[in-house]
Amino acid sequence: MKPLFLNPPTFEDFDGGAGARYQASREVTSFWYPTWLCFPAGMIEGSRVVDAPVQKFTLEDCLTIAKGFDMVVMYTSTPTLAIDIETARRIKEVKPDIVTVLTGPHVSILPEESLKAGNGIIDIVCRGEFDYSTKELCEGRDWSKVDGISFIKDGKTIHTPDRPLIEDLDALPFVAPIYKRDLPISEYVIPHFKNPYVSIYSSRGCPSKCIYCLWPQTFSGRQMRLRSPQNVYEEVKWIVDNIPEMRELSFDDDTFTASREHARNVANLLKPLGISWTINARANCDYETLKVMREAGLRHVVVGYETGNEPILKNIKKGVTKEQAIQFTKDCKKLGLSVHGAFIMGLPGETKETIQETINYAKQLDLNSIQASLASPYPGTEFYTLAKEQGWIASDDFIDSTGHQKCVINYPNLSNAEIFNSVEEFYDKFYFRPKYILRSIGKMIVDGEERRKLLKEGKQYLAYMQKRKQGQSCES
Secondary structure (H helix, E strand, O other): OOEEEEEOOOOOOEEOOOOOOOOEEOOOOOOOOOHHHHHHHOOOOOOEEEEHHHHOOOHHHHHHHHOOOOEEEEEOOOOOHHHHHHHHHHHHHHOOOOEEEEEOHHHHHOHHHHHHHHOOOOOEEEOOOOHHHHHHHHOOOOHHHOOOEEEEEOOEEEEOOOOOOOOOHHHOOOOHHHHHHHOOHHHOOOOOOOOOEEEEOOEEOOOOOOOOOHHHHHOOOOOOEEOOHHHHHHHHHHHHHHOOOOOEEEEOOOOHHHOHHHHHHHHHHHHHHOOOEEEEEOOOOOHHHHHHHHHOOEEEEEEEEEOOOHHHHHHOOOOOOHHHHHHHHHHHHHHOOEEEEEEEEOOOOOOHHHHHHHHHHHHHHOOOEEEEEEOOOOOOOHHHHHHHHHOOEOOOOOEOOOOOEOOOEOEOOEOHHHHHHHHHHHHHHHHOOHHHHHHHHHHHHHOHHHHHHHHHHHHHHHHHHHHHHHHHHHHO
């Protein structure tokens, strides 16, 4: 069977595909690669990957494309499940015999519920990593003999045995050739990266115990599995030789620095290539490892600080203290590394006072850029279980009618409206302080490209906040 791997259409500028950790429209245009879809696509002859939001394909465009395939594999999420089922229904209308498959964290945790929600529209749900499951399905293997899938037969839900996590990541194909074959490289943009960028994984899984983090708890596991440094180097070398427009490489591993030895070994191999690269790091990485990576071309680190309140850090089992994070940030600055900080508003223990503590903490760290998200208790996470037990979940709708993130958490002493409003307050107090404005003006004066970038992003941010407010008021 010929498969279509589809990141389906949703909302304008919606970043929710098979590479996004938070499924929502972002403050400024941001698109991650649908990396999870590209691994199996590289193993199956006749496959195609379509990333509808990035390629600006409408539903009608996707229906036309789907007619040429025997199977459609869609990555779905908790916020978009109903929309994606409707997309599958429309695909079935134009090609009734096509096999519809859903993948992703939500259906991995709730396979039977997802199939029932599909009500005959969804044929198969893949639980967990789906690289080999989809390959075996396309080879014509009997569904009952394919591990890691669920389907309905004669009115009964069938769950085949769980598929073990993939240990030999070197056996998987490179995703970069699929990017080049199927996707518009120049359209993938992350504001704090040099663009166009290319993103790959050097590992899967994360050993950290954060209660809110979606992928390790539902999909990729808490056992970290590593590609060999040589295998990583060979893919990066292929990218350098075949995607010359790339200005920066991103390692989008859950935590690139979880194995410091692996991080240093990869860095040493990359050094002769002379490229700029970025990583996701924990704020407890040691100075020497940062130094090795910096000398090998590392320019930028993305770090989940989450909160400036020590008790909340313990509540969420972050495993990193404020003291460690402050030292890490100082080390990055000493080495000349750019830092993008990710924060989450509304985690367990949040109060009006801790919100201000976190905002002041971010200002004290004086990072290059930040992202503030709303705490989202996705099914399958420890945070979800805790929120259910405590009665904190006020709504099952994680996004509004325009695709913007909603606050579904409501604490006894802090309302979801207060948490929602704290995001805009955070951005305003961080970005509109004199020190940041003067630094930005300085960049704009000496760098025309940076000037155009910042003006464009500023315009997008103001438009986003207006839409966000409108969405919230419509939902109230």
